[in-house]
Structure formats: structure tokens, C-alpha cells
Amino acid sequence: MKPSVSPAPAPANRPRRRPDLTLPMPQRDPSLAVPLPLPPPSSNSIPTPPSTIGQSLPTPSFSDLERIRRIGSGSGGTVYMVRHRTTGRIFALKVIYGNHEEAVRRQICREIEILRTADNPFVVRCHGMYDHAGEIQILLEFMDGGSLDGKKISSERFLAEVAHQILTGLAYLHRQKIVHRDIKPSNLLINAARQVKIADFGVSRILAQTMDPCNSSVGTIAYMSPERINTDLNHGIYDGYAGDIWSFGLSILEFYLGRFPFGEKLGRQGDWASLMCAICYSNPPEAPPTASREFRTFISCCLQKEPARRLTAAQLLQHSFITQLQHPPLQSSSSSSSNSSHP
Incomplete structure (x- = not known):
């Protein structure tokens, strides 16, 4: 058996045969970029999107909300007046009826996240959403005068x-x-x-x-x-x-x-x-x-x-x-x- 012989190392100062050749760096096409998925939230509430500047306080923890009374109901759900125990702030909590499939729940979460970006003094503010005990619950701005349903405005x-x-x-x-x-x-x-x-x-x-x-x-x-x-x-x-x-x-x-x-x-x-x-x-x-x-x-x-x-x-x-x-x-x-x- 012949002993194996390692090839001799190339000289460090060996000249390039074709100095005119270059290897271009790959160019990134931004239109093909795919955003990475966000990690799931760590609690049962959806945090305020970072892009929403000055819109609302972070979503209170569901356990910190105290139901005060029912203020309305309809074909879609029931609305309660709730108080944030820590700050005393009053909100309206809309509880949507029914148990929904997981795909539907994700769609609802996406829709409500869009609603939270709305920032206008003539649009009721959406503060967040909870998925609690199988029910979708939406935290909303509370309007103490209620709705204009049944109101006559002659002026x-x-x-x-x-x-x-x-x-x-x-x-x-x-x-x-x-x-x-x-x-x-x-x-x-x-x-x-x-x-x-x-x-x-x-x-x-x-x-x-x-x-x-x-x-x-x-x-x-x-x-x-x-x-x-x-x-x-x-x-x-x-x-x-x-x-x-x-x-x-x-x-x-x-x-x-x-x-x-x-x-x-x-x-x-x-x-x-x-x-x-x-x-x-x-x-x-x-x-x-x-x-x-x-x-x-x-x-x-x-x-x-x-x-x-x-x-x-x-x-x-x-x-x-x-x-x-x-x-x-x-x-x-x-x-x-x-x-x-x-x-």
C-alpha cells in the first residue's frame, strides 16, 4: 500500500490567472420579500400595535375588568358597562354570541386589529379584544348618552x-x-x-x-x-x-x-x-x-x-x-x- 500524500499548499502570493473577472454580489428583489410571522401574544388580550401612536392605552387585562351592568343587546351579542379596577376607567364590553371555529376566530382577530388602528374623534374607539371562555369580547369606548335610536331632533x-x-x-x-x-x-x-x-x-x-x-x-x-x-x-x-x-x-x-x-x-x-x-x-x-x-x-x-x-x-x-x-x-x-x- 502506498502512503497517501497530501497535495502541496499553493503559494500565498500566487497571481490570479484572470484578474479581470469579478463575482457580483446577489441583488435582493424587495418585491419578493416575505414578512416573518409575528409570535403569538403572551396573554389572552391583543397588545396595541406599535404603529398606532397615541391612540389608546394598552389593553387592560381581562381579569382587571369588573362588570357593572348590561347596557344593551342585539342579534350579535350583549354589551356591558365595565370598570377597570386599577384606574377606575369605564369601558363598554361587547360579548359576541356563539362559539367559532379557529379559522373564524383568527379572522375576527385580524378584523378587530384593523379597527384598533382607527383614530378619529367621531368614531368610537376600539381598545382591544379578548378570547375568553370560548367567547369573543371586544373592549370599546363608553358613550354615556347611549344611542340615538328613537330620538327626535326637531332643531x-x-x-x-x-x-x-x-x-x-x-x-x-x-x-x-x-x-x-x-x-x-x-x-x-x-x-x-x-x-x-x-x-x-x-x-x-x-x-x-x-x-x-x-x-x-x-x-x-x-x-x-x-x-x-x-x-x-x-x-x-x-x-x-x-x-x-x-x-x-x-x-x-x-x-x-x-x-x-x-x-x-x-x-x-x-x-x-x-x-x-x-x-x-x-x-x-x-x-x-x-x-x-x-x-x-x-x-x-x-x-x-x-x-x-x-x-x-x-x-x-x-x-x-x-x-x-x-x-x-x-x-x-x-x-x-x-x-x-x-x-
């Missing part, structure tokens, strides 16, 4: 102020590419400072996607636009932003009239089929002749059967019904920690 000046606040919140949501889908008096809340805020934006969409597929009670359908109820209208095209404007206009007119605009017998206690026919095939409701010209045209700009003819929220803010009134500076919602949402 056009105050109604213009209410409309101004709702439109400002709605314009903000639409700029963020968020469609509410369920604007109605019970989702418009007021506090002691007479601030009006939009509630349940996005939550109604979550419920529609994850709960009863026939979630179309008369109370919800009553404020739907014609083209949303009858998909044959508007060539089958549904514009969610225009749908929100119809629902908004119907709600404002209801405040002025003190009743549902399509008639007392076609309200939430009325006949479901007749209500749908009235919305889809009758003429849109109008403000009465006793109202000002500005208010009548304002309502008309909202309640157009053709979605393309409805003004946007930003355009309605420039309507004379809104601009003719001198709006006093509104108190910032962040100035009071006790004013905080529900049904």
Missing part, C-alpha cells in the same frame, strides 16, 4: 351639528377604505358633551361573515340601500361607500321626523317583504315641505336611487345645510377618559 341647527359629526367620522372611515355597512340610529352614540360617534364599524361586517348567514332582520334591512337588497338594481354593482350614504341620509331624516321614513308600519316591527319592496321600488323618502330648503336638498343628495348620484361624505360636508351653520369647536374626545361605546 335643524342641532341636527346639522349631528350630521356634521357623523359625516366627519364617515369621511375618515372611507378615506381609510373602511365601509361601515350598518349605519343606523342604534349605531350612532352620543355622550354628555353632545359628541356623536359612529359605533360598530367593521363589527357588523364581522358578524355578517361569521354568524347567522341570514343576519337580515328587519331592523338591519330597514337602512340598507335599494341596490344592496336587490342586486338586479344598478347592474349588480354594489358600492359600499354609497350604501353608507343612503343609510346615513335615512337615519338623519328619521331623527327629523321622529319616525322611520318609510312609514310607521314598515319599521322594525313591520312586514319584512313589504319593507324591501318599499325600499327597492317606491320613491325615496323626502324631507317634508315644512323643512328648510337646505335640509330638503341635503336629504335628497343622500337618498338617490342611483348610487352614483349620491354625494360622498366629503362632498356632503360642503353642503349648505352643513356650512351655513357656524360650528363651535368640538371638545376633543381625548380630553375625557370617562367618555368612552356600545351596541
Whole structure:
């Protein structure tokens, strides 16, 4: 057997045969970057996203919340007034009915995380979510005046102020590419400072996607636009932003009239089929002749059967019904920690 011989090492100063050759560094294509998944939260609450600057306090621990009383309930869940034991701060806690599959729960978590990024004084703040004992529970800003459901507002000046606040919140949501889908008096809340805020934006969409597929009670359908109820209208095209404007206009007119605009017998206690026919095939409701010209045209700009003819929220803010009134500076919602949402 011949002994193995190691090759002689190359001289350290050996010249390169082709000094003109170079090896380029690989270039990274940023369009192909895949973000790494975030680690799961360490508790049963979702922490405040780092990108949300100054929006809200970190989500309180669920065990630190004390239920005070029930303040509302509906087809989607029940809402409780709760107190944070450590700070004494009051919140509203919405408990969503039903046990959901894991994939659905993850979707709900993603949706609610989007809601938490909303930061506008005319939109009810979402402080976080808990997955407790099999129930999805959402922590919301508490509004001590409750909803505007059933309220009659005969003063056009105050109604213009209410409309101004709702439109400002709605314009903000639409700029963020968020469609509410369920604007109605019970989702418009007021506090002691007479601030009006939009509630349940996005939550109604979550419920529609994850709960009863026939979630179309008369109370919800009553404020739907014609083209949303009858998909044959508007060539089958549904514009969610225009749908929100119809629902908004119907709600404002209801405040002025003190009743549902399509008639007392076609309200939430009325006949479901007749209500749908009235919305889809009758003429849109109008403000009465006793109202000002500005208010009548304002309502008309909202309640157009053709979605393309409805003004946007930003355009309605420039309507004379809104601009003719001198709006006093509104108190910032962040100035009071006790004013905080529900049904």
C-alpha cells in the first residue's frame, strides 16, 4: 500500500490567472420579500400595535375588568358597562354570541386589529379584544348618552351639528377604505358633551361573515340601500361607500321626523317583504315641505336611487345645510377618559 500524500499548499502570493473577472454580489428583489410571522401574544388580550401612536392605552387585562351592568343587546351579542379596577376607567364590553371555529376566530382577530388602528374623534374607539371562555369580547369606548335610536331632533341647527359629526367620522372611515355597512340610529352614540360617534364599524361586517348567514332582520334591512337588497338594481354593482350614504341620509331624516321614513308600519316591527319592496321600488323618502330648503336638498343628495348620484361624505360636508351653520369647536374626545361605546 502506498502512503497517501497530501497535495502541496499553493503559494500565498500566487497571481490570479484572470484578474479581470469579478463575482457580483446577489441583488435582493424587495418585491419578493416575505414578512416573518409575528409570535403569538403572551396573554389572552391583543397588545396595541406599535404603529398606532397615541391612540389608546394598552389593553387592560381581562381579569382587571369588573362588570357593572348590561347596557344593551342585539342579534350579535350583549354589551356591558365595565370598570377597570386599577384606574377606575369605564369601558363598554361587547360579548359576541356563539362559539367559532379557529379559522373564524383568527379572522375576527385580524378584523378587530384593523379597527384598533382607527383614530378619529367621531368614531368610537376600539381598545382591544379578548378570547375568553370560548367567547369573543371586544373592549370599546363608553358613550354615556347611549344611542340615538328613537330620538327626535326637531332643531335643524342641532341636527346639522349631528350630521356634521357623523359625516366627519364617515369621511375618515372611507378615506381609510373602511365601509361601515350598518349605519343606523342604534349605531350612532352620543355622550354628555353632545359628541356623536359612529359605533360598530367593521363589527357588523364581522358578524355578517361569521354568524347567522341570514343576519337580515328587519331592523338591519330597514337602512340598507335599494341596490344592496336587490342586486338586479344598478347592474349588480354594489358600492359600499354609497350604501353608507343612503343609510346615513335615512337615519338623519328619521331623527327629523321622529319616525322611520318609510312609514310607521314598515319599521322594525313591520312586514319584512313589504319593507324591501318599499325600499327597492317606491320613491325615496323626502324631507317634508315644512323643512328648510337646505335640509330638503341635503336629504335628497343622500337618498338617490342611483348610487352614483349620491354625494360622498366629503362632498356632503360642503353642503349648505352643513356650512351655513357656524360650528363651535368640538371638545376633543381625548380630553375625557370617562367618555368612552356600545351596541
